[in-house]
Amino acid sequence: MAELIWVYAEVVEGKITPTTLEILSKAAEVGTAEAILLGPAPDDAVKTLGDYGAGKIYRSPDPVFHDCLTLPAIKTIAGLIEKHHPELMLFASSYAGRDLAAALSVVLDSGAITDVGDFVLKDGRVEASIPALGGSYLNTTTLAGSGTKILLVRPKSFEPKARPQTASVEDVEAPSDPSVRKARVTDRVAVEQEGPDLEGARVIVAGGRGLREAEKFSLLRQLADLLGGAVAATRAVVDAGWVPYSLQVGQTGKTVKPDLYIACGISGAVQHLSGMKGSKTIIAINKDPEAPIFQVADLGVVGDVFKVVPQLIDDLKKRKGA
Amino acid sequence: MNIVVCAKVIPASSVTIEIDPNTKCMVRKGVAHELDPAAASALEEGLRLVEKQGGEVTVVTMGINEVTTGIRNALAMGANRAVHILDDALAGSDTLATARALAAAIKKESFDLVLCAAESSDSYSGIVPGQLAQLLGIAPLTFAKEITVEGKKITIKRQSESGYDVVEAELPALVAVASGINEPRYPQLKGIMAAKKKEIKQCKAADLGLKPEQVGSAGAREKVLSIGRPPVRQAGKIVTDEGEGGKQIADFLVELKVI
Incomplete structure (x- = not known):
């Protein structure tokens, strides 16, 4: 049976991020891909994640995930991992991705591999390629231990590939514990962008x-x-x-x-x-x-x-x- | 308010960092070190806060003997004292083992705020701050571009994809500062002299209550299996501009069919 790989679906400015879809495509290629989608998301988010290979989506639209940094998500994801034991939990190297991977590596005592450019998964063992020191080295790194492995993947490491299917959705509850509200986002300020979008520029x-x-x-x-x-x-x-x-x-x-x-x-x-x-x-x-x-x-x-x-x-x- | 600054001391910017093929770790021994400029920014924020509100700044670092120059520099900038976790058993630590050692040392201090760089300038993993906050059970305020403290409330402007978010929390909290948050001060002669008298408390993993299997390569979950070099990019053409450089580029663009 294909190994279970989870991808944290990130929503930025009301859209699933391109890196989420890149990582999801890779996950679906090498295993059974499922996604975690927490907080407010666009109406077509579930369909989009399905289109890029997620067979199942763990979902909560609760605004607490949007308003209290990563603290509620840490709790929810840790709970889901302890219940379902995916082989891999993948995050994008983004602001939220880094904080989530960091905290979960402590909670699960799993460590984490950062800056992953590519990876293979064989019999529960992960081998990740890391372009180290600005790409002057290319290291192969693994994580010891038998639990879920956490990887932070660099943007643009994989091609997003559509493989349409309908994802099933499992509702998850947001944590009610007041400790997840220790940090609160009180305002979001957009700085005006100038010129064409960098990531898409030729x-x-x-x-x-x-x-x-x-x-x-x-x-x-x-x-x-x-x-x-x-x-x-x-x-x-x-x-x-x-x-x-x-x-x-x-x-x-x-x-x-x-x-x-x-x-x-x-x-x-x-x-x-x-x-x-x-x-x-x-x-x-x-x-x-x-x-x-x-x-x-x-x-x-x-x-x-x-x-x-x-x-x-x-x-x-x-x-x-x- | 009392502030702990986690200050990494890294190979000096003049050093080309190599990876030792045997240990698969960066070569640090015998290499000139300096206070990471990113850590100097975190320290600068700490010094400005205590200058306004009173209190002390303690620098916590982990590293080999060579990092002492960087600790002295931090003290010369104005930190009150330093804790240096110095133990051969720490060699080969991954991010989690490093965060565990730092957290254990920080727990021995009384603190309202922990400051660190969002990422170090040598390894750039960027997850030690989040690990530390989790281990200490305090809010992780990462990628801060600006910090304000009023009483027990701390507010930061946090870098976001499209601009910044305003985030608030109660102290104690951890703040990881983004690069460029400030221009760190240079130590003055008076500070350098004063630094010589300031305490650098050295401690070993065991002093912090850490077991051998929790630290260093034994405690590391992350294992480097092999180090290699990426496929070499085909060497390009390098020309010296003798008045035709711009035109040469234009010709190349035509060749590439960009224009």
């Missing part, structure tokens, strides 16, 4: 510290517009407050795999490489010939960003005009 033009000041990002926006792409940034640049966090690519921030990634003034810290190394083609412009970014670049130009990029923009404009 072309990304990204900037790092080498741009020296926030205003210089307009140069990258011009280039991105010409290529029909989106603008991204490194953590250092986001931390400096030059651009919003929504543009951050890296270990923290978004994982992207565009057809083309143009890195401008980016040295290529481990933090950043983890989030963009999977890009199909990488072009890097940096004044330091030793910058690690050149090790992953298909074309590297050692030079001044403020000379190379304007020339590129002019050239593209000419070609477009011609």
Whole structure:
């Protein structure tokens, strides 16, 4: 019998996240996939999860799961795991996913594997591939012990694949214990997004510290517009407050795999490489010939960003005009 | 208010981190270490809170002898004292074994707030804060971009996919700070001098009531089976800009059929 694999279905901004569907697809491919869906969710959530391979969904629409961070979900999921003993419990490497995996690894005394890029499951034993230290190593890791194994999976590790079926739904109760209300979300503030969506962009033009000041990002926006792409940034640049966090690519921030990634003034810290190394083609412009970014670049130009990029923009404009 | 800051000390940023093929752990012995900049941000938040409200900041860390430089740095920044969990038996700890040791040390302190980095800058697993909060039985306020404390109530702005959430809880609580929350101070000469007189309390796993099978590689659930290198990306073409760099990129884009 196929092994039982559970996936935590995450809802962000009223939608099942793409990473949930990626992980669910993988789970359905290697075992019997079931999903846990807690808190308010869109009307078609159950159908969507079924479409991507969930045979069964444990469901509670109780708002407590939305209002008290991960605390109620920890209790509910731990209870379900103790009852049904799935082989694997999979989470996305997201804010909620990390906190849930962390707490459950304590409750179940199971430990957890983070940053999983791929995994195999054989006779109750899991072997996960972890791109460590920004992808300079590829480690194989397992979890000792006989209980449910917890894995945190990196976004974009698997292709979402539809395999339509109708999922059965089992209602679960929300915990009433007051201890799950220790933390309360009192407000949600959306920061305005600029430009096209990073995760779906085919072309990304990204900037790092080498741009020296926030205003210089307009140069990258011009280039991105010409290529029909989106603008991204490194953590250092986001931390400096030059651009919003929504543009951050890296270990923290978004994982992207565009057809083309143009890195401008980016040295290529481990933090950043983890989030963009999977890009199909990488072009890097940096004044330091030793910058690690050149090790992953298909074309590297050692030079001044403020000379190379304007020339590129002019050239593209000419070609477009011609 | 009394604050415990979990401060990881990591191989210095100038060091290329290697993995030892035998132990399958990062090579730390004999390597220059420094206070993780992410931990320095957590400490900075702690120092600002006690400067406003009074109280003490205790730094708790776990690591080999080499991490002492980082602890001194934390004390020089202004932490009042430090606890250093130093024990060869801790080698090979995974996140859970690490969190267990830190939690055991924190429980020996009186605290209203535990601060740590959302993730370390060497291993980036990002789950030790959540494990710690669970072990200590306090609210996990993770990915904080801003912290406010009023009496017994703590409020944070928590990074979200689309912006931030405002989250509140009662103390004691754990807050994991997101990178960029502040610009940590540099230790001043006075602080460096004062740090020499501050106490670094060393303790072993047994002092914290931990059994040998709970810590180090014996206590780790996570086992690295093999370390390898990913398939090598085919080496690209590297050119030096001699006035034609932008055009060369444009040519390449034509080749790629992007334009």
